[in-house]
Amino acid sequence: MRISIIGAGYVGLVSGVCLSEVGHHVVCVDQIPEKVESIRSGKSPIFEPGLEELLRRNLKARRFTATLDMARAVENTEVTMIAVPTPSRNGAIDLRYVEAAARQIGHVLRNKRGYHVVAVKSTVIPSTSDTVVKPILQQTARKALGEFGLCTNPEFLREGDAIKDFLRPDRVVIGSDDERSFRVFKKVYSPFRCPIVHTNLRTAELIKYTSNSLLALLISYSNEIASIAEAIGDIDIVDVTRGLHLDNRLMPFLKGSGSSSGERITPGILTYLKAGCGYGGSCLPKDVPALCAFAEKQGYKPHLLRDVIGINHRQPVRLMDRLHHELGGLRNKKVAVWGIAFKPDTDDVRDTPAKPIVDFLLKAGAKVSVYDPLGLEQARKTIFKDCHLTYSESPFKAAAGAHALVVVTAWPQFKKVDFRKLSDLMKKRAFVVDGRRLYKRQSVIQAGLQYIGVGYRGSREVA
Ligand code: NAD
Numbered sequence: 001m002r003i004s005i006i007g008a009g010y011v012g013l014v015s016g017v018c019l020s021e022v023g024h025h026v027v028c029v030d031q032i033p034e035k036v037e038s039i040r041s042g043k044s045p046i047f048e049p050g051l052e053e054l055l056r057r058n059l060k061a062r063r064f065t066a067t068l069d070m071a072r073a074v075e076n077t078e079v080t081m082i083a084v085p086t087p088s089r090n091g092a093i094d095l096r097y098v099e100a101a102a103r104q105i106g107h108v109l110r111n112k113r114g115y116h117v118v119a120v121k122s123t124v125i126p127s128t129s130d131t132v133v134k135p136i137l138q139q140t141a142r143k144a145l146g147e148f149g150l151c152t153n154p155e156f157l158r159e160g161d162a163i164k165d166f167l168r169p170d171r172v173v174i175g176s177d178d179e180r181s182f183r184v185f186k187k188v189y190s191p192f193r194c195p196i197v198h199t200n201l202r203t204a205e206l207i208k209y210t211s212n213s214l215l216a217l218l219i220s221y222s223n224e225i226a227s228i229a230e231a232i233g234d235i236d237i238v239d240v241t242r243g244l245h246l247d248n249r250l251m252p253f254l255k256g257s258g259s260s261s262g263e264r265i266t267p268g269i270l271t272y273l274k275a276g277c278g279y280g281g282s283c284l285p286k287d288v289p290a291l292c293a294f295a296e297k298q299g300y301k302p303h304l305l306r307d308v309i310g311i312n313h314r315q316p317v318r319l320m321d322r323l324h325h326e327l328g329g330l331r332n333k334k335v336a337v338w339g340i341a342f343k344p345d346t347d348d349v350r351d352t353p354a355k356p357i358v359d360f361l362l363k364a365g366a367k368v369s370v371y372d373p374l375g376l377e378q379a380r381k382t383i384f385k386d387c388h389l390t391y392s393e394s395p396f397k398a399a400a401g402a403h404a405l406v407v408v409t410a411w412p413q414f415k416k417v418d419f420r421k422l423s424d425l426m427k428k429r430a431f432v433v434d435g436r437r438l439y440k441r442q443s444v445i446q447a448g449l450q451y452i453g454v455g456y457r458g459s460r461e462v463a
Contacts, residue, residue, distance in 0.1 A: 001025070001187055004073040004080045006101045008035055008066055010046055010162065010282065010348070011121060011155050012083035017054045018166040020064035022191035027073045028066045039066040047347040047374050050163040074108040074116070079188060081153065082133075083121045088286040092293040093125050095132060102133045106140025109148055117149035117185045119174075123212075123287055124152070125294045126205040130177060149181030152201050153188075154208035159281065160345030173197045175204025212287045213305055218272040219279045220311040226275035226455030227318065237275045237455025238437055245270050275455040277408060277435035278315035278353040280342035285312070285351035315454075316353045316435075320360040322452055323404055323433050331365035334427075336398040339409025341375035349375045353435070354408045355383050361406075362387060371398035373411055396425060404431040410438060419447030 001024045005012045008030035016028040030036050038045045042056040058064035067073055074080050082105070084097035098120065105118055118137060120129050129152045134145055141148060152175035157165040172189045176182040177200050186196060197207070222241070229235040245251055250270060254263040279285065288309055295302045324330050342352040349355075354370070361368050369390035372379065376391050392398035395414065399405050399422060407414055415438050423430070432444050434453040444451040 001079060002077040003188060004029060004077040005083050007083040008039060010159060014048060014051060014157060014162045014166055015083060017058055017064055020058040021054055026064050029070045029073045033068060036066045036068050048162050049345055070104050071108045074105055075112055079117045079185060080105055081119045081121045086122045086124055088290060091289045093290040098122055098124060099136060102136040103140050106137045109141035117151060117181055119151040119153045119185055121153050121155050123154060123208050124205055125290055126202040128205060129201040149184055151176045151181050151185045152204040154204060159348050160343055169194045171195045171197055173204045173207050175199050175201040177201050209287060209291045212284055213291060215272050216279055216284045216288045217308050220308040222273050222275045223315050224311055229455050230457040233457050241274055275437060277319050277454060278312045280352040282348060282350040316356040317360060319433060319435060319454060320357055323431060324364060326431060327403060330361060333366050333403040334401055335361050335366045335368050336402040336405045337368060337370045338395050338407045338414050339411055340370055340372035340379045341409050344409060344411045347374040347378050349379045349383055357406060357408060369398040371395045400425045402430060403427045404433060406433040406435060407438060408435050410436040414438060419444055419449060423447040423449050
């Protein structure tokens with residue numbers, strides 16, 4: 001199939017490269033010339049494990065390319081996917097990129113012969129495709145739905161695992177309000193073996209928000225229990241979580257193995273049932289508020305989801321309040337932050353919990369040094385553009401001479417730390433603030449450091 005994708009970001013580029021890998025001919029359209037140039041030369045503008053190799057292979061096989069020329073891309077393909085940003089504006093969804101893309105596609109469809117399907121891959125509030133995208137396409141194309149097709153096809157890939165997720169999907173969701181759009185569009189996924197959930201346009205859109213809201217809910221639930229554990233004292237959330245996870249409805253016994261062998265399935269969802277310093281990234285922090293804002297506009301107040309958001313906002317601040325208290329103030333204290341990317345294996349720093357943490361520290365007068373294996377460059381250009389920080393090229397350099405170290409991202413290289421070495425180069429009895437519960441408390445304390453961990457407050461916080 002010949003497919004054009006508008007937007008060559010995380011979703012557009014990964015989808016494009018993967019769809020060409022399974023045999024389609026794909027062209028990604030972007031409006032940033034350097035991005036297009038970089039993609040065409042085989043260099044991925046974003047970091048995603050395995051992406052660059054796949055990009056080069058498919059460029060070479062001439063199944064994949066990138067362009068600035070939207071008109072030609074749409075003209076020469078049968079299906080166009082919209083994968084442009086849907087950011088947040090005052091807590092509600094900002095549809096201006098989706099609307100602009102729909103207008104541009106519609107203009108091309110006006111003179112294009114043959115049936116063409118437009119699919120909205122961006123995450124959009126339920127009813128966007130039928131009440132916003134459809135009218136724009138009909139007006140600009142001067143054609144009625146039926147003369148062209150319209151689907152929604154929300155994307156569920158996770159950054160850091162995006163290639164695997166796309167090439168081995170657990171399900172594909174396709175929304176359409178007419179049979180023909182679906183019949184044509186589903187061919188995009190014919191090389192994949194997975195269930196296809198076919199619904200109307202707005203149901204497909206809500207499936208995406210339901211999925212993201214559940215993930216956010218599980219994280220905030222875990223963080224709320226962690227805060228309760230802290231308030232009571234002498235309870236470690238890690239032990240609580242282990243006791244929870246071993247419920248066989250969460251970790252079922254392997255079929256046929258019986259409970260005696262103890263062999264269990266560890267579902268991926270459990271990684272969201274863990275306490276930490278809050279969720280971040282390009283999806284949950286914008287999508288949950290967008291759903292709430294829209295529900296409120298429709299006359300329903302989503303109390304539970306509003307609390308999920310509130311807990312997530314407070315989580316990094318609560319952790320920094322504890323450090324502030326333990327250090328007796330932060331003015332002129334040196335604090336190192338390990339991890340800026342919102343999760344490991346990505347350079348994406350959008351809405352990372354590192355941002356409120358660093359903001360808190362700077363506001364309180366601390367001197368902050370940061371380290372991240374991949375996210376420093378992005379952070380310097382975007383979220384920390386106006387901040388006075390030290391960017392370190394190694395974790396130990398960042399921590400040298402610091403009164404405290406705050407671990408924000410669970411990068412594998414942060415998991416194994418030589419605490420003796422760390423203790424030698426940090427200030428005497430410096431604090432390790434374990435925002436992801438990566439460390440054994442005792443190992444930190446035995447090295448002469450002090451420990452603050454999400455979801456644990458001892459009768460004496462300090463050993
Ligand atoms: P992104 O910012 O990484 O990429 C979007 C790209 O679209 C940019 O390169 C931008 O230049 C380009 N663009 C915008 N308007 C354009 C236009 N009119 N013509 C050509 N190019 C245009 O965004 P993303 O992370 O890929 O997210 C895209 C959508 O997918 C969002 O709705 C997001 O919520 C959703 N989504 C993202 C993820 C994720 O993990 N990033 C996962 C699932 C869904």
